[in-house]
Amino acid sequence: MQVDPNNLLNAYEKGFLDKNSNKIAHHPPKLIINSSEENILSPILDEMETCDSFVISVAFITEGGLATLKSTLYELAKRNVKGRIVTSTYLNFNKPKVFKELLKLENVEVKVTSQEGFHAKGYIFNNRRYSAMFIGSSNLTDTALKKNYEYNLKLTSLENGEVINHFNENFEELWENSVPVDASWIEKYEAEYVEEPERRKIIQIIEDQSKYEYKSIVKDKIEPNLMQKEALHQLKSLRAEGKDKGLVISATGTGKTYLAAFDVKQYKPKRMLFLAHREQILNKSKQDFSSLIKEAPSAFGVYSGNQKDIQAKYLFATVQTLSRQDNLEQFDPDDFDYIIIDEAHRSGAATYKRIIDYLKPDFLVGMTATPERTDDMDIFSLFDYNIAYEIRLQRALEEEILAPFHYFGVTDYERNGVMIDETTSLSNLVSNERIDHIIEKIEYYGQSGEERRGLMFVSNRDEAAEISTMLNGRGYKTAPLTGKDSQEDRKNAVDKLEANQLDYIITVDIFNEGVDIPSINQVVMLRQTQSSIIFVQQLGRGLRKHDDKDYLTVIDFIGNYKNNYMIPIALTGDQSYNKDRLRKSINTRNTISGVSTVNFEKIAKEKIYKSISTSTLNSQKFMREMYTYLKNKIGHQPTLIDFHEDKDVMDPLIIFDKYNHYIEFLQKIKEIDISLAEKDHRILTFISQEISEGKRVQETLLIQEAMKGPVDIREFQLKMIRKGYHMTDRTMDSIIGVLTHSFFKAQEQKKYGYPLVEVDDDILALTKNFNDALETDIIKKQIEDILELSLLNSEAYNHSEQLTLNNKYGRKDVCRLLNWDKDEASTMYGYKNKHHTCPIFITYHKDDEIEDTIKYEDQFLDQHTLKWFTRSNRTLESKEIRNILEGHEKYDLPIYIFVKKDDDEGKDFYYLGKADIDYDTLRETTMNGSKEGKPVVTMNMVMEHALDYEIYRYLEAHTH
The missing domain is CATH 2.30.280 (PUA domain-like)
Structure with missing residues (x-):
């Protein structure tokens, strides 16, 4: 990037003398305050990405703060760009582990100053002709860089600037008088390091106020978190409306089991049944319920293949056991007045339905993180389409219900120019070179805290066994777990992981749901992303909060996979399948709320771009699945507006990329059986293809007004001007040209066939063909639906201008x-x-x-x-x-x-x-x-x- 001295001078004039200056000004000084719109981390990473060298002078560094820079530092190391960091041991804030992490950075020299009261915060990035400086209040911690209320000033200076020279002189003096950090220094610091609890607590509250606020236990009393409070209110309101069923959709790790227990406590049933598909879940759920509901231990029982506490007031049963007819008939249909179905997306299966059809509770509640995973089974109807409460991953992170995470999309192993893909043989998946590559990444990106507790997801059982053997041969403690292993084997492996007797459990997909290991601090994904749902489930294994971790590290090995486009879908929760939005989400720094970050190595990012560009996201199969899910969710045939308003399904405009109009799509998937007149088909095609995007709202408004009766063109123009919309005589002529089809080429005029309007002496009216089409109820409703969609889409545009910036x-x-x-x-x-x-x-x-x-x-x-x-x-x-x-x-x-x-x-x-x-x-x-x-x-x-x-x-x- 070039810097013109005159334009830089203009920028400082605008920044410090006259904000109204209209001179061409590049690189203006800027005050940056962390908010939902911006944070200090983004411009720091921007400058770091393109710099030739850098220096950082900060008092405090955390593992999380360092993690936010690691992907960029990795790319700089490949370019042989070097940096220097001066930090301190002030107040014993910097843990020994932080210095160990700093030593991993081969292109960064680190020194520690003994300067008394050292509290500096400065980041300088040098290019050939200029330097970018960030001076302010942000230490190198993830909360200071992304969340805390901080003041930081960004300044740009040419090499002869006095301020940058003064800083450089000061830094060089500091550097000369500081001590290099190496293994022996860390060993000595670790031996002398004393973490003073009260002082540490004060510092941590300053650095991350939320850290001490998330706990649900206060003075030995379990209190509901934000999600649980909101859901409890919604469940109570649902029952007050006379509803006897409700579905709770809640991200993994947000506390669904405790929510159910809180609701049981407020409902006070005579008898409760908790249904799950795995005995391991039952035992943990029974433990959680008994810790909250203070009744005798005998009131809580299990009904499974190994244990049948038939008389228990609070009964926790496996579906497999209870669904057997002889077992089910041991209970009267009205024995339970409150029933909970855990992992409710499974409840469409025959075993669940047998139980649901037999028992007659006063209230039935289902809980799931992934209602989409229905395999066309309509679980929503089982709960009478009553969604009592919904909180997805993004909101849960924003509300700090979950542990933050730092995601690293890293490049998988490449050999002779060929990267891992769907067809790669087992021998290449477990080659010595790939294992070396895996170890390099898991060590470089690390984890929060000293002890590693990791889950590694691989593509098949043989790979799990072989990778485990090879990692164990390199000094790691790992165990493979697959669907062939017993419940007891799984429990033993989890116990060992939590007791630090294992570094990793290596599995295929048995830990996607129903397993609670809050201490997991690293999730490694060594397989392609087959589904955004499974991705979020696996990510969720590590998102529960735990005292031994400040954040979760997610390392995703990205190969040459066709499905890489699902990664941004999973991370953002944006199910619109809009390619442009997916590309933007990969590039933006603020993909995730709170202190969490998403980082990609260069080649990994390119693989995702390629996948987004080459993938077909509007196949009939995919769109049918989206349609079925939404239809099941709302209980009726979705309109285009239903698609637009539900953020869990595709953007309805995708339909028009493949089909002329929505009715044509419904005909193709055999949802309706009607024969459209040619006139109706062509009119629907025109409105769907040319009006639905809402890029010029005046066209939509004119159609709607003309549908009520003839329109005086001049009065319509005045009305648009009063609304603040762009309107000239040429604009009006252009709109009429579109609606009469004179604007279009001959081929499109033939395709659309029938103009919508005609003009006579400044009076505009609908054509006879359009009026006739509106006489058919289904056509009229569809036209109204498209026009309403157009109005909603038009909100993305500034209609006071002809064109909207950045659209x-x-x-x-x-x-x-x-x-x-x-x-x-x-x-x-x-x-x-x-x-x-x-x-x-x-x-x-x-x-x-x-x-x-x-x-x-x-x-x-x-x-x-x-x-x-x-x-x-x-x-x-x-x-x-x-x-x-x-x-x-x-x-x-x-x-x-x-x-x-x-x-x-x-x-x-x-x-x-x-x-x-x-x-x-x-x-x-x-x-x-x-x-x-x-x-x-x-x-x-x-x-x-x-x-x-x-x-x-x-x-x-x-x-x-």
């Missing part, structure tokens, strides 16, 4: 929204100067197959400046170029910049705003700068608005 548009959209008479997208090769507008479309990453002699080199030099190339075979004397240059200079020809990362993104481009030409940078050159390249004109475009940084990072990622 995506196709070439046809741009022709339409810039009020062109016709769709000229097919002849818009990169840019077009027409109707006093000049949109420029840039594909940032050019296809590798394009010859270098004709390859464009468009590039953002920074967030404000685009280096742009015209089409080839153009000079400064070309008429096309003169028209753009003179039109912009003399007649204010607006230039609009649209960019997409590569062709895999599809037809849409980010709108990045208007730009001005920097005439001083006009040059004639050749494509790719080669002698044999074709002539081309290049110039810098100065953006009206600085690029959104997340988009800028996304475009720039791994381009050079």
